[in-house]
Amino acid sequence: MPRPITGGAVPPGRIIGRDDIIRRMWNTLESQSAILVAERRIGKTCVVRKMEAAPRDGWHPVYFVIEGVRSPAEFASRLVAELSALASVKEYIFANLKDLHGRLGGKSVLNFQLPEFRDHWQNLLMTLLRDLRDNSAERLLLIWDEFPIMVENIAADHGAPKAMQLLDLLRDFRHEDPKGRVRMLFTGSIGLHLVEAALRAKGHKNPSQNDMYAFSLGGLDRDDAIRHARLDLEGLVDGKDIKLGDPIDEVAGALADEADGLPFYMSHAAVKLCDIEGAVRVGDARGAVDRLIRDADDNVSFRHYSDRIEQCYTFHPDASVVATEILNTVARAEKPVSEGDLHDDVSARVRPGTEAEFRKCVEMLVTDHYLVLAEDSPRRYAFKYGLIRRWWRVNRG
Numbered sequence: 001m002p003r004p005i006t007g008g009a010v011p012p013g014r015i016i017g018r019d020d021i022i023r024r025m026w027n028t029l030e031s032q033s034a035i036l037v038a039e040r041r042i043g044k045t046c047v048v049r050k051m052e053a054a055p056r057d058g059w060h061p062v063y064f065v066i067e068g069v070r071s072p073a074e075f076a077s078r079l080v081a082e083l084s085a086l087a088s089v090k091e092y093i094f095a096n097l098k099d100l101h102g103r104l105g106g107k108s109v110l111n112f113q114l115p116e117f118r119d120h121w122q123n124l125l126m127t128l129l130r131d132l133r134d135n136s137a138e139r140l141l142l143i144w145d146e147f148p149i150m151v152e153n154i155a156a157d158h159g160a161p162k163a164m165q166l167l168d169l170l171r172d173f174r175h176e177d178p179k180g181r182v183r184m185l186f187t188g189s190i191g192l193h194l195v196e197a198a199l200r201a202k203g204h205k206n207p208s209q210n211d212m213y214a215f216s217l218g219g220l221d222r223d224d225a226i227r228h229a230r231l232d233l234e235g236l237v238d239g240k241d242i243k244l245g246d247p248i249d250e251v252a253g254a255l256a257d258e259a260d261g262l263p264f265y266m267s268h269a270a271v272k273l274c275d276i277e278g279a280v281r282v283g284d285a286r287g288a289v290d291r292l293i294r295d296a297d298d299n300v301s302f303r304h305y306s307d308r309i310e311q312c313y314t315f316h317p318d319a320s321v322v323a324t325e326i327l328n329t330v331a332r333a334e335k336p337v338s339e340g341d342l343h344d345d346v347s348a349r350v351r352p353g354t355e356a357e358f359r360k361c362v363e364m365l366v367t368d369h370y371l372v373l374a375e376d377s378p379r380r381y382a383f384k385y386g387l388i389r390r391w392w393r394v395n396r397g
Contacts, residue, residue: 003239004232004267012053015046016231016263017224021215022047025185026056028213029141033174033184035209038217039369040189040304041264047217048143048187060086060138067146070153072166076125079142083128086136095135097127122169129173133181140182147186148195155195160202167199167208174211186212189304191368194312201315216369219261219385222253228263229255232270245279254285260385268292268300293391302391305370313364316357318350323361324396325350327370331389331397336374336382 028034038044052061069075155163229252236242259265272288273280313319329345330337352358365371374380383389
């Protein structure tokens with residue numbers, strides 16, 4: 001049994017669970033495009049890679065890493081380059097694109113970066129999408145990982161209007177493809193809603209994703225979480241990295257529960273067990289998660305949760321400060337906190353802004369999966385993940 005994977009891509013065969021959300025996503029894609037949102041390290045890429053490796057009959061998924069793309073022309077060029085494998089099977093797929101490219105004076109359809117084509121990216125990109133819609137043998141699923149970061153990059157380098165034009169073009173294409181020959185699947189750890197909020201502040205009025213269904217990804221269900229943790233432990237036992245003093249399922253269950261069923265954190269906590277002298281017991285599994293939380297080097301990037309507040313909560317001048325104080329209050333509380341108590345506690349430390357601004361911060365923290373509404377009563381808030389609450393309480397609260 002191989003050791004736990006704590007960095008790099010997880011092979012599809014090692015991805016445990018996620019079958020239910022994948023089934024629901026394929027069902028939804030029959031009728032509309034979709035968005036998969038979650039924080040970093042929750043497993044979005046694993047889900048879409050598993051979809052790519054075992055697609056539903058009649059579908060051809062194509063996965064794109066676009067986090068580093070910084071212009072619409074580069075985006076168009078990346079699409080053509082990645083889809084060229086399809087073109088080699090069905091050369092006529094790109095017939096209209098090649099014709100347009102030739103009329104614009106181009107010699108290579110794969111090069112959208114030439115200066116003479118940068119101003120024509122909208123025409124070129126729409127022609128490409130229409131070619132795919134009209135001529136591909138299978139329905140295409142274009143999976144764009146970290147799509148919101150690309151939109152942010154474009155807005156930063158070329159201005160908000162350019163980013164708005166790209167969002168509008170993709171939405172317009174989806175509307176003119178009622179049979180869904182080409183579906184789009186966006187993933188993002190920075191919510192597209194935050195990017196859109198920043199663009200709306202600069203004049204973007206069109207809702208670019210209201211025709212797409214949003215899925216939220218959480219931890220594995222407990223059975224799958226235990227199975228994941230058990231496989232990690234078996235790999236360490238087989239490699240003689242650890243020996244167990246308690247039944248493997250009990251140790252695996254402790255890892256699963258302490259890490260909220262989040263595979264990335266379970267695997268890192270399992271590796272921490274290699275430092276234990278003697279036989280590993282249930283209490284050691286709990287302690288391994290606590291060591292991740294208290295790691296000064298933050299090797300699992302918990303700081304992302306606080307950094308993104310500072311970077312992305314710009315919808316009013318004090319939003320990041322107010323949101324941080326809201327999380328401080330909820331992290332210290334032993335039970336869900338009412339909105340009124342939240343407001344009073346935060347007001348004792350910082351100016352909370354107007355009632356509407358304060359409520360906007362609370363709503364955004366729920367939308368971004370920091371907080372959830374408690375099930376037992378209305379408008380009382382708790383952290384979505386106990387693991388993140390514990391980190392926040394130790395390191396930020």
